[in-house]
Amino acid sequence: MKFLIAGFGSIGRRHLRNLRALGEEDILLLRSHRSTLPDDEIAGLPVETDIHAALAHRPDAVIIANPTALHLQVAIPAAEQGCSILMEKPIADSTEDIPALRRALEKGGGQLLVGFQFRFHPTLQQAAKLLSEGVIGRVVSVRSHWGEYLPNWHPWEDYRQSYAARPDLGGGVILTLCHPFDYLRWLLGEYAIGWAGGGTLGDLELQVEDCAEIGLKFRNGAVGTLHLDYLQQPPRHTLEVIGTAGTLQWDNADTTLRVFRAGESDWQVFSAPEGFERNWMFLEEMRHFLAVVRREIQPACTLEDGVRALQLALAAREALKAI
Numbered sequence: 001m002k003f004l005i006a007g008f009g010s011i012g013r014r015h016l017r018n019l020r021a022l023g024e025e026d027i028l029l030l031r032s033h034r035s036t037l038p039d040d041e042i043a044g045l046p047v048e049t050d051i052h053a054a055l056a057h058r059p060d061a062v063i064i065a066n067p068t069a070l071h072l073q074v075a076i077p078a079a080e081q082g083c084s085i086l087m088e089k090p091i092a093d094s095t096e097d098i099p100a101l102r103r104a105l106e107k108g109g110g111q112l113l114v115g116f117q118f119r120f121h122p123t124l125q126q127a128a129k130l131l132s133e134g135v136i137g138r139v140v141s142v143r144s145h146w147g148e149y150l151p152n153w154h155p156w157e158d159y160r161q162s163y164a165a166r167p168d169l170g171g172g173v174i175l176t177l178c179h180p181f182d183y184l185r186w187l188l189g190e191y192a193i194g195w196a197g198g199g200t201l202g203d204l205e206l207q208v209e210d211c212a213e214i215g216l217k218f219r220n221g222a223v224g225t226l227h228l229d230y231l232q233q234p235p236r237h238t239l240e241v242i243g244t245a246g247t248l249q250w251d252n253a254d255t256t257l258r259v260f261r262a263g264e265s266d267w268q269v270f271s272a273p274e275g276f277e278r279n280w281m282f283l284e285e286m287r288h289f290l291a292v293v294r295r296e297i298q299p300a301c302t303l304e305d306g307v308r309a310l311q312l313a314l315a316a317r318e319a320l321k322a323i
Helices: 010-021 051-055 066-081 098-108 122-132 179-188 279-293 303-322
Strands: 003-006 026-028 060-066 084-088 112-113 139-147 191-199 213-220 221-230 236-243 246-251 254-263 268-270
Touching: 003 010, 003 051, 010 279, 026 051, 060 066, 060 279, 066 084, 066 098, 084 279, 084 303, 112 279, 112 303, 122 179, 122 191, 122 236, 122 246, 122 254, 139 179, 139 213, 179 191, 179 221, 179 236, 179 303, 191 221, 191 303, 213 303, 221 236
Parallel strands: 003 026, 003 060, 060 084, 084 112, 139 221
Antiparallel strands: 139 236, 191 213, 213 221, 236 246, 246 254, 254 268
16 A cells, blocks of 8 residues: 655654554655654655645555644545545644535545544543443533643744644644544533633743633533643643543543442552553554555544534634633
């Protein structure tokens, strides 16, 4: 199979390494040559700067890892050509061109997987299983919290010039850290945005929001909050779900899932497999994508999942502006 990777920032490089780790070597790149990463590991790979020239190589699959605002400029022509697509989250910075992407996928017949890699986290998968079994009863309250200091993400570059910090590239904490918008739906079902507060509250010299507190209203009657920020030191990414018969707590830092069931005296603790580290999720996601390209399975996170996560993130942004 031939793979085209669009974008060679940190996530594009990760996908390249994981493809190679899984034995795939027929790879070409679509680049703007504005990456701040060294080029040594891509020596010898074909490189194009135009999407149509890149698609002329007839790739079977396209991995979209360029800035958010540029995703659909690659995705639509790739989909029309029939390529399978792994699209990094969020799928875009607006919903305006989503209908065109749907038409292109229908025309080309390819599949699209959205890169919400937390769906491949082993203890979040365990949480999904336990919640589906009703082990903590009816869910009544949810709290998701993700704070992480933006200047520490990519120390080799000026964070103010990164896509996460630039409004023209689809930056801002709500879109950039949008994973919870997806995994909350996956774990707990549909919900709506009730309210939002925050804005540019830190001292990072940003033109995008760096902190948001978002109220959630779930279809099953539960309520919740989602906190996102670019400011917290040390980082924290946690989830707590309270039910009528117990509580579930997940911590990304130590990968553990803790479950307390009513009537029991101790927490049950689930840990990730021995040797687990962050790239494990991306590697499992890539294994899944290879099976999608081979038409062995359907995508675990579909375009419609990506659209719904984007709609929720944009609704949170609108609610933030209304304050």
